[in-house]
Amino acid sequence: MTLIFAHRGSAGTHPENTMSAFHEAARVGADGIETDVQLSKDGEVIIMHDERLDRTTNASGYVKDWTLQQLKTVDASFGFKGNWGKEKIPTLEELLIWLSHNQLLCNIELKNTFFLYPGLEEKVIQLVRAYEMEGRIILSSFNHYSLVNCHQLAPELETAPLYRDGLYMPWVYAKAIGGSAIHPNIRAAPDAIIQASLSMGMPVRPYTINKAAEMKRLYGMGCSAIITDFPKVAVRVREGLNM
Template structure:
């Protein structure tokens, strides 16, 4: 089972920064989950929101900034003074730093400004073919379908929150056509759904876990990965990672 650090160890450091990613690696997470978007000059940066306001000292849409302008922003002070000066990293920098150390679960954001992000991310990942483990995911089924068509050798995941705690066989088969994993909101998960996904050839991740008891319960239910802000909360073989 994978322990997947949500935007890095974001319970302890500012999300989607090198500080959070380094901490996730120190905590022996198996993967780092992160979000990517394109800048005005078509560079791939790691940031969740379509605006920079919440996680930096700037204001405006990511798509309206060049990479140089984005990297002039402070992406750490909002979390705490100890992280003053943290920058918005590029996906390339993250890959260079971690691709032989830890896997990446890369979320393509579905904002309308992100046309062509599938091609850009796939081309970059192709330059790091000796990575430990990279998976590309999105809430946008069409985006993942597009990515799979372009880069069939790179594992993919779809993110979903099923309304009634169940996914039909047809839905699971549809997902299996273009994804290896299905990443489901943990509150919607149950043993039957996990077993059904496994029967249809899909592995199951659970997002986003913030409590130790929840992680233990999901682990007992047979999930294949837990996405958490606190990677040290996930017990493996009876011990903390």
């Protein structure tokens, strides 16, 4: 069965990367969530996609220039202002505590391409181990050097390279850097590449799959998972195919 990962939570319907978006993903029956981590000025692992606060909050500036205490004063519901009230920026620890009360998988993307965030890998791995989540966590990044570092630090954790452009035999490349799956932009993953990867035993989890027709096509191919902003739609489409 193709698994459904809710991209930044249910980002199509709720403020992305907030607890309300994660709660919604669980409520509608997603198999997992996808989220993003960076470091605050005082070295705390916080959940935020953009390096800047401007798009998704009522604040401005770089995440790295704000302490956790300062970040907690920001309203992260900005894209959905007024719909659910004020949303706080979660920490990874807060998310892991919540995950300990359910069975969801979690794909943590390390946002360390624009800023390298020294120590991010170690801190994420330390938290995952502290909450005994090793079997439910996938680490991904566009920074493949970081993923190699993660694999060396924690070979028990699954890692998966993210990429936007075509790769020749990506299943070979992923294996070469210690990866256990590939997370391509769907535009860089034609059917032949997905089928070849699956045939070589390499799971494929493309992003961002938001159209029902594309969901059906990937389900029909037996794709390992999809990453979507609309987990409710994805679950409904999958259930419809199983009827």
